[in-house]
Amino acid sequence: MSTPVAPRPIPVALLGLGGVGKAILSQLLSPPLASRFQLVLIANSRQSLSLPLPASPLTPSNYQPILEKYGTALDVPSVVSVLSTHPDAPGIFIDSTGSDVIPGMYPQILSMGVHIVTPNKKGFSGSEALYKSITEKSFPNTPVTVYGESTVGAGLPIIQTLKDLVGTGDEIEKVEGVFSGTLSYIFNEFSKPEGSTVKFSDVVKIAKEKGYTEPDPRDDLSGSDVARKLSILARLVPTAPALPEGYASIPTQSLVPDVLSNASTKEEYLERLEEGDSFFANLREEAQKEGKVVRYVGVLDVKEGKVEAKLAKYPVDHAFATALKGSDNIISFSTKRYSPRPLIIQGAGAGADVTAMGVTSDMVKIYERLAVTRL
Amino acid sequence: MSTPVAPRPIPVALLGLGGVGKAILSQLLSPPLASRFQLVLIANSRQSLSLPLPASPLTPSNYQPILEKYGTALDVPSVVSVLSTHPDAPGIFIDSTGSDVIPGMYPQILSMGVHIVTPNKKGFSGSEALYKSITEKSFPNTPVTVYGESTVGAGLPIIQTLKDLVGTGDEIEKVEGVFSGTLSYIFNEFSKPEGSTVKFSDVVKIAKEKGYTEPDPRDDLSGSDVARKLSILARLVPTAPALPEGYASIPTQSLVPDVLSNASTKEEYLERLEEGDSFFANLREEAQKEGKVVRYVGVLDVKEGKVEAKLAKYPVDHAFATALKGSDNIISFSTKRYSPRPLIIQGAGAGADVTAMGVTSDMVKIYERLAVTRL
Numbered sequence: 001m002s003t004p005v006a007p008r009p010i011p012v013a014l015l016g017l018g019g020v021g022k023a024i025l026s027q028l029l030s031p032p033l034a035s036r037f038q039l040v041l042i043a044n045s046r047q048s049l050s051l052p053l054p055a056s057p058l059t060p061s062n063y064q065p066i067l068e069k070y071g072t073a074l075d076v077p078s079v080v081s082v083l084s085t086h087p088d089a090p091g092i093f094i095d096s097t098g099s100d101v102i103p104g105m106y107p108q109i110l111s112m113g114v115h116i117v118t119p120n121k122k123g124f125s126g127s128e129a130l131y132k133s134i135t136e137k138s139f140p141n142t143p144v145t146v147y148g149e150s151t152v153g154a155g156l157p158i159i160q161t162l163k164d165l166v167g168t169g170d171e172i173e174k175v176e177g178v179f180s181g182t183l184s185y186i187f188n189e190f191s192k193p194e195g196s197t198v199k200f201s202d203v204v205k206i207a208k209e210k211g212y213t214e215p216d217p218r219d220d221l222s223g224s225d226v227a228r229k230l231s232i233l234a235r236l237v238p239t240a241p242a243l244p245e246g247y248a249s250i251p252t253q254s255l256v257p258d259v260l261s262n263a264s265t266k267e268e269y270l271e272r273l274e275e276g277d278s279f280f281a282n283l284r285e286e287a288q289k290e291g292k293v294v295r296y297v298g299v300l301d302v303k304e305g306k307v308e309a310k311l312a313k314y315p316v317d318h319a320f321a322t323a324l325k326g327s328d329n330i331i332s333f334s335t336k337r338y339s340p341r342p343l344i345i346q347g348a349g350a351g352a353d354v355t356a357m358g359v360t361s362d363m364v365k366i367y368e369r370l371a372v373t374r375l
Numbered sequence: 376m377s378t379p380v381a382p383r384p385i386p387v388a389l390l391g392l393g394g395v396g397k398a399i400l401s402q403l404l405s406p407p408l409a410s411r412f413q414l415v416l417i418a419n420s421r422q423s424l425s426l427p428l429p430a431s432p433l434t435p436s437n438y439q440p441i442l443e444k445y446g447t448a449l450d451v452p453s454v455v456s457v458l459s460t461h462p463d464a465p466g467i468f469i470d471s472t473g474s475d476v477i478p479g480m481y482p483q484i485l486s487m488g489v490h491i492v493t494p495n496k497k498g499f500s501g502s503e504a505l506y507k508s509i510t511e512k513s514f515p516n517t518p519v520t521v522y523g524e525s526t527v528g529a530g531l532p533i534i535q536t537l538k539d540l541v542g543t544g545d546e547i548e549k550v551e552g553v554f555s556g557t558l559s560y561i562f563n564e565f566s567k568p569e570g571s572t573v574k575f576s577d578v579v580k581i582a583k584e585k586g587y588t589e590p591d592p593r594d595d596l597s598g599s600d601v602a603r604k605l606s607i608l609a610r611l612v613p614t615a616p617a618l619p620e621g622y623a624s625i626p627t628q629s630l631v632p633d634v635l636s637n638a639s640t641k642e643e644y645l646e647r648l649e650e651g652d653s654f655f656a657n658l659r660e661e662a663q664k665e666g667k668v669v670r671y672v673g674v675l676d677v678k679e680g681k682v683e684a685k686l687a688k689y690p691v692d693h694a695f696a697t698a699l700k701g702s703d704n705i706i707s708f709s710t711k712r713y714s715p716r717p718l719i720i721q722g723a724g725a726g727a728d729v730t731a732m733g734v735t736s737d738m739v740k741i742y743e744r745l746a747v748t749r750l
Contacts (some may be wrong), residue, residue: 143747167736343721372744
């Protein structure tokens with residue numbers, strides 16, 4: 001047993017080369033990961049490039065023109081075939097796209113013995129039918145794993161911690177948190193423990209200027225991103241309410257006020273944003289009178305059998321009020337063991353590098369699981 | 376690949392049946408862990424009992440008299456033999472003792488192909504010679520793993536998070552935290568953001584009465600427990616300073632004041648505790664003038680090349696001042712990726728159930744790693 005272990009590197013295909021995809025590429029090409037994984041293919045939404053390159057090595061700075069010049073039309077099934085028939089199979093399929101088509105292929109990909117790691121929330125937060133067909137084809141029902149740590153809180157260890165609590169027999173009572181970096185920033189600025197008078201519309205505009213929002217801020221303010229994350233966590237808790245339609249089954253408070261729901265373009269919406277200011281100002285005033293702040297939170301209350309994404313008020317000395325800063329996420333787990341005080345995890349919950357880390361740390365877990373079989 | 380996976384349960388020996396050992400036993404005998412692990416032996420410091428029992432099943436409430444009646448003298452090498460020769464080997468050796476002898480046997484246990492999980496800090500926080508001989512015999516140098524998540528922060532995911540950061544190529548700048556539940560409670564009571572006038576000696580006495588301290592409070596107040604945890608973390612960071620003697624190489628501020636260092640018994644120490652009050656009162660006053668609180672922290676400052684366990688002052692709006700409550704631990708990771716704001720993990724860092732969870736969650740990781748090979 002004292003022979004040094006040097007498992008063969010695991011073949012990897014990376015689909016999606018946006019901000020997160022580029023950061024994954026960069027991490028996979030650098031130590032210590034470069035010796036554990038071998039990229040066999042990268043692809044953007046149109047083109048794929050087989051690796052290694054015949055001449056110079058791929059780098060984070062040279063792949064773009066090479067992909068454009070030598071890439072061939074992306075065909076997902078043949079990417080999966082490459083991974084499943086590779087001499088060093090089983091391989092890992094990284095779905096770093098925002099596609100809602102590729103997650104529909106996860107069950108088939110897993111059936112071919114290929115592992116999946118993804119920051120894409122769609123496969124885990126949609127219909128229960130898809131979710132079940134994914135989990136049926138993966139561990140512990142098969143030897144193949146599908147991991148998505150970065151779908152909630154980016155690189156923060158949220159999903160692994162919840163799995164550890166459930167997997168060691170703890171009873172989850174409540175999971176509650178600020179899950180959106182955008183909404184964290186907006187409410188940390190709008191409603192401070194020491195009081196604040198800034199207008200909601202101004203904060204949203206600043207957030208957009210700083211690049212903290214989606215191109216159309218309504219995509220953040222609708223709350224659906226928070227609902228998707230909540231549905232991913234709820235499905236890990238056996239005693240949580242069923243969500244047949246995933247995030248769409250979760251009551252979700254939209255922050256696009258009724259008066260603005262008829263705005264037809266994001267430009268019109270942004271121009272008319274002030275029309276919603278009185279709603280938020282009233283809410284903040286009400287909270288201040290109670291010694292509280294306003295936060296947009298996701299709550300899985302197992303005891304009450306409720307899952308909700310909504311505005312809520314928290315005392316000014318609550319962790320969601322005082323400890324939360326910037327655009328950080330904060331998630332608190334109240335359980336039978338972690339009681340009366342919860343287990344809390346806090347930190348950047350968005351951004352390319354930390355999201356990529358959620359992906360690559362999942363890949364390390366697969367590497368360690370496969371190590372014994374790959375000597 | 377669609378055949379359901381039902382890996383054989385992993386044989387386990389549990390040594391140490393104090394508070395944490397009993398909680399481990401209870402978790403291992405309950406769902407969902409009971410179907411994944413099979414206890415083949417339990418032992419306290421004197422006697423061991425082979426399992427399963429011939430008649431009734433073992434339970435957390437019946438083991439004590441059975442062990443006393445039917446137990447045989449504990450012999451660690453033969454326990455290891457049972458695990459290494461078991462038909463369902465490799466097995467897991469749980470060292471839930473406080474022994475400083477058993478950690479010396481880890482290298483040999485690992486050499487026999489037996490995995491180790493332990494809340495015992497001694498093997499990882501002592502001499503570098505022992506630490507190296509343990510790590511040389513374990514993954515990634517061999518297929519056998521040694522895990523100790525519960526040695527720092529009990530069930531909180533501190534070690535795994537640090538491994539994930541390092542393992543995915545992040546650069547650790549600083550790890551800083553309140554690592555002792557006892558010292559957390561004492562300073563959260565003694566030095567509050569809103570001010571406090573209570574005497575240090577009174578807080579220590581209350582902490583002792585509440586059962587938050589070791590039988591001799593000097594064992595907590597010496598700071599060596601914090602230094603041990605720090606050394607365990609520092610050794611996971613390749614760029615951290617070397618610690619040839621482990622915790623003993625870390626400058627550690629003792630909270631047993633010089634005037635009390637000549638107390639020969641814990642009774643004399645507790646009686647004379649007030650003699651140290653002025654030292655702490657002065658420190659608190661100094662901090663209050665600066666708008667700060669006093670905390671006992673462990674700091675690994677990689678940039679400065681320093682590892683220290685010491686009293687330090689933090690602004691009243693710092694997470695260590697406002698967010699920290701009760702006897703919770705709080706640990707903050709500042710890295711290249713988690714910058715300018717750190718990744719923070721907070722919650723109960725002591726107690727039998729959460730410490731046992733740190734052990735059993737490590738065991739689940741081994742189960743998952745071995746699953747593919749045990750079908």
